[in-house]
Amino acid sequence: MKIIQVFFIGLSFYCLPAIGQVTVDTTIRLDLLKSPASPAFNILGIAQSDIERPADLTAFALSIQNATNNFTSIPESYAFQIAPFLMGRKKYSLNQFDNNQHTFKQSFQFSAGYTHIGPKGKEDVDSLKTTKLGLGIKFSLIRPHWTADTRNKYTVLRQAQVQLIAERRAYEEKHPQYSLLKEKKQRLQLLEMKDSLNEVQLKEFNQLIRDIREMEELIGEEYDDVLPDGAAFAAARKAATVFKTERSGFFLDFSGGMALDFPDNRFNNSNVYRAGMWLTGGNENGNKGISSLFILRYLYNPTTLFAAPSGLLKGGKLSTFDMGGRFLLDVSREKFVLSAEALYRSILGSSTVDPSWRFVMNAEYDLGSNRKLTFAFGRDFDGTISKGGNLVAMINLIAGFGGDRKIAD
Amino acid sequence: MSKKTSVKAAFEQSRSSHFDPYKINNSDKDIQVKVIPGDTGQSSVTEAWLEDKAILKNHAGPLDWLTIGSNQSLRGKYLELYTAVTDLPGQPDKTSFDFRIRGGVSPYKYYAEKTVTTQGASVLYKISIFFTIH
Known part of the structure; x- marks a missing residue:
């Protein structure tokens, strides 16, 4: 299991030096970070929210959770997500993200997560800590379209690009070599009209x-040198840097996953800890006002643990069906988001375990520079070894990794 | 006359403008062009002129086999195609231009790429094609 932990930590450090690059004076701030929505964390049962709002993907993302203890200890939960179709040979232009023709491939993500904590309610008990590995997939069945604001920003960008082409043609026509180029082109046309060409021709x-x-x-190379000085280039740059994808409307996402437990932290001794699938849907309001979401989730737990005087005992198979909702209030345009979610868990075909519920309040504050601070507080589902609702209280710092790039003056 | 440019060769030359002849015949078969501009998430606009007559204006994203005329009708004409690719923050820095023609004597492919060093920068690609039977 050390190998997995080393892999995730190594991946983090591989990304970290990019943050430490030389800071370049900029006039435009770029905050691209979205709240992570990783099915791997959901299936491991450590996601901050069970009901995730839809988000446009990047090809690769890394999440680190449970950075608690005043951020003095190494985080014990990691997940990464890959959008394999966005890494493939097929390219999708920006405008192709505003229709449902390619929704599946553009939204499909594979995620893997790792955690080393104890069972619910006993997360910090060292003797109960086991390593768990979660694997998940997620894709959109129905994806909302861009908001009017996003479309307007895209239109501005497109107009600037049309202007870029007009500027390029105007530059060409004013170029000192243009007349000669025209002459040569006309001469070529004259030769072309001959039925056959002799050796000299x-x-x-x-x-x-x-x-x-x-x-x-030559004209192209010279134009490349003056291109950044043009008005259209500056207009396109400005439009591109303020562009942010926001969607509004009904959405429906499918997620599924499986979590493996390594009870004695040995690679060759694992069992399926949990498997399940869920639908998340609702109305996304484009980072304005209130968004309302719902979830329908089936989870299968092949083995459950029960507390006994002699220690933990293995119980039978357990299937659960969760349903619930979440409301999000964008207080200041994705800068500060408040949310509340409630889920009811029914136990299918078992009288040993009682139904349970979860209610969590969540606050998310965008610190800028690709950093978000999140806070969750509430009551989690009953665990099988602790009753009465486990307290959910966590503060997470989410940082976006990636290379900083200079912004042209 | 037509040639296929390998990815390696295009990377080495890294030119944003190019000219090539494209060999056609005297048939009525359609000539079609295709453009795959930029990387995933980048914004692009393509416009094209055939003998100074605009045949494509303000086209966003990829261009999928646009018929521009028959072999016979295109003889001795110039196609000028411009594509503006703008890099968006958070998207790959590499912009590219993949241009293809089919319907003539043999298919033609030209590929070029340029990496931007500033957020939101644009690259303008131009390709000129001369249709010839020689």
């Missing part, structure tokens, strides 16, 4: 092609 024909190519490339 063919030689001229080929020379003209070489000359035209050379001149086109």
Whole structure:
């Protein structure tokens, strides 16, 4: 299990030096971080929220959770998510994210999570800590369209790009070599109209092609040098840096996953801890006002642990069905988000364990520079070794990793 | 006359403008062009002119096999195609331009790429094609 922990920590350190790069003076701040929505954390039962709002994916994301103890200890829960279709050969232009033609491939994510904590209610008891590995998938069945604000920003960007092409054509026509280029092109056309070319004509024909190519490339290279000075370039840059995808409307996501438990922390001794699938849907309000979400979730627990005087005892199979809702209030445009979620858990086909419920209040504050501070407080589902509702109280700092890039002045 | 440019060669040359002849015949078969601009999440607009006549304006994203005329009708004409690719924050820094023609004597492919060093920067790609039977 050390190998897995070392892998995740190694991955973190691999990403960390990028944060420490030289700070460049900028006039535009870029905050791209979205709250992580990882099915791997959900199936491991350590997600801050069970009901996740939809988010546009990046090809790769890394989450670190439970950075508690005043952030003095190494976090014990990690997850990474990959959007395999966004890494593939097929490319999706920005405008192709505003329709449902490619929803599945654009939203499909695979996630893997690792945690080393005790069972619910006993997370910090060292003797009960076991390693768990979660694997999950998630994709959208119905994805909301862009908000009017996002579309407006995209239109501005597109107009700037049209202007860029107009500027390029105007530059070409004013270039000192343009008249000569035109002449050579016309000469080539004259030769083309001949039914056949003799040796001399063919030689001229080929020379003209070489000359035209050379001149086109020269004009292009010279234009590349002046391109950043143009008004259209600046307009496109401004439009691109303020662009942020926001969606509003009904959405429906499917998630599924499986968690493996390594009870004695040995790789060759594992069992399925939990498996399940769930639908998350609702109305996403585009980071404005109130968003309302719901969840329907089936979970299968092949083995359950019960507390006994002699220690933990293994119980039978247990299936649960959860349903619940979550309301999110965007207090200040994704800068400060308050939410409350409630879930009811029914136990299917068992009288040993009672139904349970969860109610968690959540606050998320965007610190800027790709950092978010989140706070959760509430009552979790009953565990099988602790009753009366486990307290959910955690503060997480979520940091976005990735290379800083200079912003042009 | 037409050539296939390998990815390696394009990376080495890294030019944003290019010119090539494209060999056609005297048939009525359609000539089609395709453009795959930029990497995932980048914004692009493509416009095209055939002999100074605009045949494509303000086209966003990929262009999927646009018919621009028949072999016979295109003889001796120039196609000028421009694509503006803008890098978006959080998306890959590498912009690219993948241009293809089919319907003539043999398929043609040209690929070029440029990596931007500033957030939100744009790259303008241009390709000129001369349709010839020689």
